[in-house]
Amino acid sequence: MIFLAALLPVARLGWKALHDGLGANPIEVITHSTGDWTLILVLTTLSITPLRRITRQYWLIGVRRMAGLFAFFYGTLHFLTYIWLDKFFDVHEMLKDIGKRPFITVGLSAFVLLVPLALTSTAGWIRRLGGKNWQRLHRLIYLTGILAVVHYWWLVKADVRKPEEYGFVLGVLLSYRVVIWVSQRRGQPARTVVPRTVEITKA
Numbered sequence: 001m002i003f004l005a006a007l008l009p010v011a012r013l014g015w016k017a018l019h020d021g022l023g024a025n026p027i028e029v030i031t032h033s034t035g036d037w038t039l040i041l042v043l044t045t046l047s048i049t050p051l052r053r054i055t056r057q058y059w060l061i062g063v064r065r066m067a068g069l070f071a072f073f074y075g076t077l078h079f080l081t082y083i084w085l086d087k088f089f090d091v092h093e094m095l096k097d098i099g100k101r102p103f104i105t106v107g108l109s110a111f112v113l114l115v116p117l118a119l120t121s122t123a124g125w126i127r128r129l130g131g132k133n134w135q136r137l138h139r140l141i142y143l144t145g146i147l148a149v150v151h152y153w154w155l156v157k158a159d160v161r162k163p164e165e166y167g168f169v170l171g172v173l174l175s176y177r178v179v180i181w182v183s184q185r186r187g188q189p190a191r192t193v194v195p196r197t198v199e200i201t202k203a
């Protein structure tokens, strides 16, 4: 059900495209919709661990991987919309645009960081890298979240309410990690923390 739900935004875009429902500027609509869903899914991915620990619903780990892969999927659509539909693979035009709108470089960095995470999301890669290294690598998602919010904040011209809301959610999710990290360093593991072995086996 979650898998199908995550496909709804792209299905909706496809439906609208087929029925002339994307308005006067379809590229803008697709860029905004795919950008929004990439960010929503990055934040959803980041919210699974706190949710799983607080509610002790350990099966949620499977949802985390799926949400992360869907974030990558929508990020790829967002990126393709830009380089293909918007710029027709014209590198010169893209470089000119990046010079004019530096927020694109920030978005690109956020997207590039998602690539190794998507590639190493399988159980085989967890084994190959070792649980600890895998976890270290996957902390890059924090940086993706920060860059994604900066990307959005930077591109809006006047009304910053939406990026502010995303920034607030990201702030809460990252603060949770800081609190857990500080309490672990003080030698008082939070009571709800799942043993690492359980986390890795279930991932």
Ligand code: HEM
Residues within 6 Å of the ligand: 031, 032, 033, 034, 035, 036, 038, 039, 042, 075, 078, 079, 082, 104, 107, 108, 109, 110, 111, 114, 144, 148, 151, 152, 155
């Ligand atoms: C993880 C990666 C990324 C995330 C989370 C993200 C997120 C977003 C969001 C939330 C928006 C605004 C949507 C709205 O207004 O409702 C947006 C717009 C945009 N993004 Fe991204 N983005 C990412 C990567 C990229 C990349 C790689 C590019 C291009 C190389 C890019 C280019 C753009 C452009 C051109 C816009 C529209 C700007 C405008 O309206 O003037 N983004 N993005």
